[in-house]
Amino acid sequence: MPQMGVSVAEGTITAWRKRPGDWVERDEVIVEISTDKVETEVPSPAAGRVAELLVEEGATVDVGTLLATIDTGSKPGQPHADESDPPPPSRVRTETNGNGTATKPAAPNGKAPPVSPVVRRIAEEHEVDLSAVSGTGRRGRVTKKDLLAFVEQAGDGRAKAERPLHTESPYKEEAVPRAPAPALDSGEGEGEGEQLSVMRRQIGEHMVRSLQTAAHCTTIVEADMTAIEAARGRLSYLPLVARATIAALREHPRLNATLEGDRLLVHDEVHLGIAVSLGEEGLIVPVVHNAHELSHEGLGARIKDLAMRARAKQLSPDEVRGATFTITNPGRYGALLATPIINQPQVAILDLEAVVKRPVVVSDGQGGDSIAIRPMTYFCMSWDHRALDGVGAAEFLGTVKRHVEGWSD
Amino acid sequence: MPEITYLEAISDGLREEMRHDSSVFCMGEDIGEFGGAFKVTDGFFEEFGANRVWDTPLAENAIVGAAVGAAVEGLRPVCEMQFADFIACGFDQLVNVAAKMYYRQGLAVPMVVRLPSGGGFSGGPFHSQNPEAWFLQSPGLKVVAPSTAQDAKGLLASAIRDPNPVLYLEHKNLYRRVKGDVAEGRYQTPMGELRLAREGTDLTVVSYGAMVHTALEATEDIDGASVEVLDLRTLCPLDRDGILESVRKTSKVVVLHEATRSCGVGAEVASLIAEEAFEDLDGPVVRVTAPDVPIPFSPPLERAVLPQVDDVKEACRELLAY
Numbered sequence: 222m223p224q225m226g227v228s229v230a231e232g233t234i235t236a237w238r239k240r241p242g243d244w245v246e247r248d249e250v251i252v253e254i255s256t257d258k259v260e261t262e263v264p265s266p267a268a269g270r271v272a273e274l275l276v277e278e279g280a281t282v283d284v285g286t287l288l289a290t291i292d293t294g295s296k297p298g299q300p301h302a303d304e305s306d307p308p309p310p311s312r313v314r315t316e317t318n319g320n321g322t323a324t325k326p327a328a329p330n331g332k333a334p335p336v337s338p339v340v341r342r343i344a345e346e347h348e349v350d351l352s353a354v355s356g357t358g359r360r361g362r363v364t365k366k367d368l369l370a371f372v373e374q375a376g377d378g379r380a381k382a383e384r385p386l387h388t389e390s391p392y393k394e395e396a397v398p399r400a401p402a403p404a405l406d407s408g409e410g411e412g413e414g415e416q417l418s419v420m421r422r423q424i425g426e427h428m429v430r431s432l433q434t435a436a437h438c439t440t441i442v443e444a445d446m447t448a449i450e451a452a453r454g455r456l457s458y459l460p461l462v463a464r465a466t467i468a469a470l471r472e473h474p475r476l477n478a479t480l481e482g483d484r485l486l487v488h489d490e491v492h493l494g495i496a497v498s499l500g501e502e503g504l505i506v507p508v509v510h511n512a513h514e515l516s517h518e519g520l521g522a523r524i525k526d527l528a529m530r531a532r533a534k535q536l537s538p539d540e541v542r543g544a545t546f547t548i549t550n551p552g553r554y555g556a557l558l559a560t561p562i563i564n565q566p567q568v569a570i571l572d573l574e575a576v577v578k579r580p581v582v583v584s585d586g587q588g589g590d591s592i593a594i595r596p597m598t599y600f601c602m603s604w605d606h607r608a609l610d611g612v613g614a615a616e617f618l619g620t621v622k623r624h625v626e627g628w629s630d
Numbered sequence: 631m632p633e634i635t636y637l638e639a640i641s642d643g644l645r646e647e648m649r650h651d652s653s654v655f656c657m658g659e660d661i662g663e664f665g666g667a668f669k670v671t672d673g674f675f676e677e678f679g680a681n682r683v684w685d686t687p688l689a690e691n692a693i694v695g696a697a698v699g700a701a702v703e704g705l706r707p708v709c710e711m712q713f714a715d716f717i718a719c720g721f722d723q724l725v726n727v728a729a730k731m732y733y734r735q736g737l738a739v740p741m742v743v744r745l746p747s748g749g750g751f752s753g754g755p756f757h758s759q760n761p762e763a764w765f766l767q768s769p770g771l772k773v774v775a776p777s778t779a780q781d782a783k784g785l786l787a788s789a790i791r792d793p794n795p796v797l798y799l800e801h802k803n804l805y806r807r808v809k810g811d812v813a814e815g816r817y818q819t820p821m822g823e824l825r826l827a828r829e830g831t832d833l834t835v836v837s838y839g840a841m842v843h844t845a846l847e848a849t850e851d852i853d854g855a856s857v858e859v860l861d862l863r864t865l866c867p868l869d870r871d872g873i874l875e876s877v878r879k880t881s882k883v884v885v886l887h888e889a890t891r892s893c894g895v896g897a898e899v900a901s902l903i904a905e906e907a908f909e910d911l912d913g914p915v916v917r918v919t920a921p922d923v924p925i926p927f928s929p930p931l932e933r934a935v936l937p938q939v940d941d942v943k944e945a946c947r948e949l950l951a952y
Contacts, residue, residue: 337912339881359952365881365912366832 222276222286223263225256225538232256233281233419234288239271245291252288255419259505259538269293279419334362347372420503431565435480436606439560442618446576446596448628458598459495459550460521462573465624467491467513470546473617477545479566480608494544494564495524497531498551505531506564508544548573552598561603568608571621572601631813636779637805639812640744641670643783644708646816647790648678651706654790657684657693658710658744667712668746668805690720694743698728698795701741706790714745714799715759728795729770738793742786748840748888749936750803755924758932760839760889765797766866766898773865774821775799777842779810781863784819791818801840808843824869826876830858833950834876836899837886838862841937845886848942855950865895873899874907881912882949888936891919913952918945 222232232254239251251265269291276288336344336351340363344351354371356363417425449461470477470491478487493512497505507527512520530536547564552574561572579597582590600621604614634642648654655678656671662685665672674683686693690711697707711717717724724743731739749758765771772794776782782800789796827842832855835845842861849857858876862869877883883903885896896917903915918937926932 337881338909339912342909362952364952 222254222282222284222288224284225254225259225261231281231283234276234278235260235419236278237274237289238262239265239289241271241273243271244295245269245271255423256538257423259536259541260420260534261536262534265291267291267293270295334358334360336363337365339365340368343368343372349375418502420499420505424503427565428562431562434565435563435568437560437563437603438606438611438614439601439603440611440614440618441558441599441601442615442622443597443599444622444625445581446598446625449625450576450596452628456517456521457553458576459548459573460517460524461628462600462621462625463493463495463509463512463520463524463548464515464517465621465628466546466548466571467493468624469617469620471513472620473613475609475613476569476604476617478568478608479545480568480605481566485568485608488545490545492543492545493520494547494567495527496547496549497528499532505536505541506544506547507531507536507540508542510543547571552576558599559601561601563603563605569602569604569614569617572603574599574601631811633809634779634812635806636776636782636800636808636810637668637670639779639783639810640786640800641672642812643786644670644790645674645677646783647706647708647787648674648682650816652682653704654706654708655682655684655700656708656710657686657697659686659688659693659712661685661710666710668802670710670744690716690718691723694720694723694728697741697743698723698731698739701728701739701795702731702737706740706742708742708744708790710744711746713753713757714747714761715756717743717745717761721764724771724795725765725768729768731770732794733770739795740790740793742789742796742798744786744798744800746802747799748801748803749925749932750840752927752929752932753802753925754927758925760799760887760920762797762799762865763889763894766895767893770794771866772796772821773799774863775801775839775865776819776863777801777804777808777827777837777839777861778825779808779812781819781825781861783812784817785821785863787816788818788821792821796821799839803840804843819863821864822867822869823863824872825861825863827859827861828857830856830880832856832880833882833884833946834858834860834880835884835886835942835946836860836862836873836876836896838865838895839888841886841888844937844939844942848939849946852943852946852950855946857946862895868898868902870902870906873902877903877907878910881910882952883911883915884918884942884945884949885915886918886937886942888920890922891917892922894919913949916945916949918942 225232234252235255236253238253239245245251245265245268247268248264250262252263254261254263272290272292274289276282276286343365349368349372351363354363354367356367358364446458449458453461474487477491478485490511491513493509494506495509497507499505509515509520509523509527515523527540544564544567546567547570549561549570550573551559555575557574559572559574561570563570576596576598578594580592581595581597583593584590600618602614602618644656656674658666660667661671662675662680662683671683693709697709700707728739728741731737745761747760762773762775765773772792774785774789774796776785786798789798827846835849835857837845837859838861842859845859849859858880860873860876885899887894887896889895896919900915900917903911918941920935920937923935925935
């Protein structure tokens with residue numbers, strides 16, 4: 222298990238891309254792994270033939286654990302172990318021992334290849350134990366021809382009579398690690414359901430843990446986005462609001478903090494987490510480190526880069542670590558309000574919602590009010606009542622609103 | 631029985647029907663005095679006159695549209711597209727008007743559209759297409775694609791006698807290459823019945839049109855294997871029972887066509903087999919087709935795109951060894 226970043230201690234094998242016997246080039250992807258935040262592809266450190274996979278899919282192992290061995294002495298032209306020519310007949314042909322029971326023919330890779338539908342059907346009709354039939358098809362597969370020849374040779378009735386008393390099944394059920402399923406209290410569940418991905422399970426664990434840990438409370442302010450709208454040009458709202466949020470965090474450092482146990486750690490630097498949706502697969506929160514040093518253009522570029530690499534699964538684990546405050550931005554999907562869950566161990570998360578034109582009362586500063594159409598939005602912030610109180614949250618949001626409404630480059 | 635070419639068989643079939651039934655007439659671009667781009671109607675103008683052999687403007691939608699009207703009124707028009715590719719211009723009249731007439735108004739539309747189709751002669755992207763799959767998506771149309779001279783004549787007669795609009799795909803690469811002993815006089819090859827081009831037990835190649843000949847050549851001798859070759863002849867209605875019967879015998883199927891791959895006849899045949907004969911399969915159903923690209927002008931590129939004898943051989947070998 223490679224060290225994917227300084228802070229990663231373990232990883233889960235999500236999928237092997239190569240099987241024993243496959244040829245792998247140096248830097249070709251050999252395995253997909255998932256650490257507690259990142260799903261990534263691991264390139265092979267060397268060219269060669271995969272000799273053995275030592276960790277099953279779904280297993281979680283420590284960094285440094287040996288995952289597979291690659292035989293670097295072999296050549297690409299040589300046949301794969303499981304694709305070689307059918308072994309000499311002596312190895313495949315059924316051998317009969319003293320009491321007339323057949324022994325299992327050794328499939329080249331020790332595992333019988335799948336049986337085609339017609340072979341399965343004929344075998345059932347004639348009650349033939351397929352492990353007793355030698356296969357001439359690819360990878361030793363029993364073909365329809367093989368089976369028909371076997372049936373004919375054995376004679377229908379005799380094939381039945383000579384069935385071995387007991388033959389070990391060539392099939393081994395593959396061990397699939399499963400999360401314990403909650404008991405269904407009604408019998409109405411239909412279908413098998415689907416196994417949650419590693420990422421979904423981890424998101425679930427994080428969210429439930431956060432709800433169990435923090436005293437969640439959500440405060441909402443409304444803001445006029447006219448100034449931002451005028452200034453954003455081709456950028457989305459996000460980098461400008463992020464910039465305003467960072468400015469507000471500098472004025473209210475208690476929100477740029479992490480709370481672990483009874484210890485509140487207020488950070489000097491702002492490391493801004495930005496939630497990026499990966500579609501149905503899940504959600505990931507890459508971090509703009511030292512975000513306080515960046516202009517809104519700089520933030521925009523960094524966020525775009527992180528989001529693109531997040532979707533391409535190219536983030537390193539350190540790029541999703543160490544956030545001091547998080548922004549989530551589902552507003553472009555049209556939602557108006559939400560109560561986000563805090564990204565532990567941070568103390569608050571700001572949710573940007575849709576910008577919608579609304580009729581609002583505006584004052585001209587000389588006591589005159591009028592109704593205007595303005596692009597408005599809600600800033601919804603969930604915060605941890607253990608770390609601060611409602612006044613602190615409201616003051617902070619007020620500052621964000623002030624920076625947003627009074628935006629000047 | 632005289633031996634004549636595929637092209638002569640088409641002419642012969644059309645001529646016989648026109649002689650027999652005065653409601654049969656043909657229309658198309660340059661089919662009159664000139665005798666058609668491929669000379670299918672050579673001599674027709676002289677024999678049947680301008681009233682039954684119409685030269686039309688270069689307007690496929692008008693040709694097909696006029697044919698629909700004539701057919702509704704009781705005539706039996708046979709339209710020639712100069713190249714099958716040009717049917718795209720007559721698409722609306724064909725798929726929206728002709729195909730739906732019976733369903734909407736209960737009216738028969740006994741018309742035929744002849745489509746000189748296929749590649750293999752560096753005709754490039756506008757003169758080499760195999761557009762059959764377009765019409766399989768349009769209920770109400772029948773589609774035939776003969777591969778032999780006998781069927782070219784017999785299926786044309788059936789198409790003309792059928793009360794539905796029929797697309798008649800005649801492969802240009804067979805016109806003068808394929809010959810056969812064709813009976814004189816009128817006869818019909820039934821629609822919806824495939825032809826067993828060669829009987830076999832180990833593997834079935836399902837094909838139609840020019841590729842039937844490629845299939846026969848490719849499977850003449852594959853390490854002594856006994857390969858069955860089916861010539862579908864009619865693509866709609868498909869001879870489902872005929873296909874399934876062969877699959878139940880051989881358990882291995884290669885579907886071969888010159889048309890592009892996705893959503894083609896091969897895809898339809900493969901799904902039919904998967905649905906109806908799953909328990910008889912001893913290997914995956916394999917398609918050998920042109921890839922999803924237009925036909926290139928360049929001869930080596932065209933050869934690379936169109937399925938060749940060696941491609942079919944290799945696919946059959948692979949599947950036989952599976």
